Amino acid sequence: MEKRVIVYSYYSPEELTGIGKYNGEMIEWLKGQGLNVTSFSNAPFYPHWRKYEGYSNPWYRKVKNHIIDVRSWVYIPESPGALKKIISEVSFFVSSGVALLLNLRSVRRCDLFLVINPPFFLGLIPLIFSKLFRFKVQFHIQDLQIDAARELGLLPSWLCSFLESVELFILKRADFLSTISEGMKRKIEQKGITKDVILLPNWSDLRTIKPEPPSRWLHNAFGIEESKKLIVYSGNIGEKQGLEIVIEAARILQKEATLHFLVLGEGLYKKVLMRKIEECGLENVTLGNLVAKEKLNEMLNGSFLQLVIQKSEGADSFLPSKLTNILAAGCISIVTANPGTSLHDILTKSSAAIVIEPDSVRALSEAIGNVLSKPEMATEVRVKARNWAEANLAIDQCLSPILKIIT
Known part of the structure; x- marks a missing residue:
């Protein structure tokens, strides 16, 4: 029977760089392996912090290239400081939660619910649904968001400590954890995670990106x-x-x-x-x-x-x-x-x-x-x-x- 995967991310698969770019390529690859793929994301906006031309921001659902594509509204601040970025992430968390409820038939039939972090709290709703419908949840960590915020001084120390405790609570309840580098794997394990952290390094399309004679x-x-x-x-x-x-x-x-x-x-x-x-x-x-x-x-x-x-x-x-x-x-x-x-x-x-x-x-x-x-x-x-x-x-x-x- 055809296996079903949901890819759930704050970052859109059409984005030119960063996490969204890898989401898009991962979704296409999963489809190429014969899996039934549903994508939950929002309008592409990163790194410009404005909606890409030709995309709408409200909720919609369509089938594109045999992939079920569900979009949710997100608040896109013009000047994304730390607080505004958190508000943006929370807006997607709420609107995508509604989208998941409206697409409950797809959710309950999935075999693997793949959550792309950050934001670190995005996996809360999938964890609740997994208890009801008995599917597996994987958190793929592209960025240790709270660690970076603490080290860069973007948030107060007391707030980072609180968020770290919430993060640990969530991470411990995933069936699988994965990340992109040995260094990030070590950091995750040092948080008190005892389960094995799978390494899924970021990749490149070696057929398209290759050495060529320089043009002007x-x-x-x-x-x-x-x-x-x-x-x-x-x-x-x-x-x-x-x-x-x-x-x-x-x-x-x-x-x-x-x-x-x-x-x-x-x-x-x-x-x-x-x-x-x-x-x-x-x-x-x-x-x-x-x-x-x-x-x-x-x-x-x-x-x-x-x-x-x-x-x-x-x-x-x-x-x-x-x-x-x-x-x-x-x-x-x-x-x-x-x-x-x-x-x-x-x-x-x-x-x-x-x-x-x-x-x-x-x-x-x-x-x-x-x-x-x-x-x-x-x-x-x-x-x-x-x-x-x-x-x-x-x-x-x-x-x-x-x-x-x-x-």
Whole structure:
């Protein structure tokens, strides 16, 4: 008999980056394994924090490519500080709870209810339903939300402690727990979880994202001289990233006339970066929006190098989703990571990227200078990046443990 899976997430499968992107690819993969898939999510909005053009925000249900697609209303704040983001998550929790009730026939017939965290509290309703209808619940943790909030100082300590106790209560009641890295797995286990935490690493589409001869599409798209070597950051522009060091590095490297910095994305800190660029009078930095999915490989291959920047705090509470595609495209990348984190261990062992200490303008500037002066090193890193991706990032390899759970 056909097995039925529900994928339940605050992030929409159409989103260009982050958790939503992986949700969409996971849903298509599950369908490709012969499973009956129902998706509960909302209108795509991340990382722009505005509804994507062509999508409605109210509740609806339709069948798309043999996947039952249920959407719920969500509050989308224009300036998503910590409090407004919590309100947004709660709005989806409430509206999607109604959607689950309205689709009770699909819920009661499912074999596996796959909840994507964050938000950490999203699994409460599925846990209640699982007691009534006796299906299995899996929490897949893409981001240790409360740990990151505590480490980055986004919420008061007393509130983090309360939320951690609620989180532990919820996690202990899931049938299965999974996450994306060894470091996050260790953190989950340290919370007092005794059940095995399954590793489901994020992946890349190795057929679509691959090394290609560089074109000048990226230069033309953003009006940059074709002779420039583009140093690209593409992704969310928020508290976690600490992108001020990119602007400072651009200021230090102004005399390197061949270089141009390109920061692509949306987020609360984009206006802050714009002000810093204006204050410093920098002409070697361009801010822009994320490129469309169909142009992603051209963007990656059109860059001289890619930046994967995040603050030292919370480094094992989340992993940069952009890195999988960067490695798959065989890009040379500079990645900030502390020793002892999963990210640092993987990249230093494989030599698939240049790893530097976080929060250091000096380290970033020197690393860029080394790439400029050592072309043979850059070529070696590119080859090792693609080799590591081929060995570790195929979607079948990353997601196969789900099939063991459901069968």
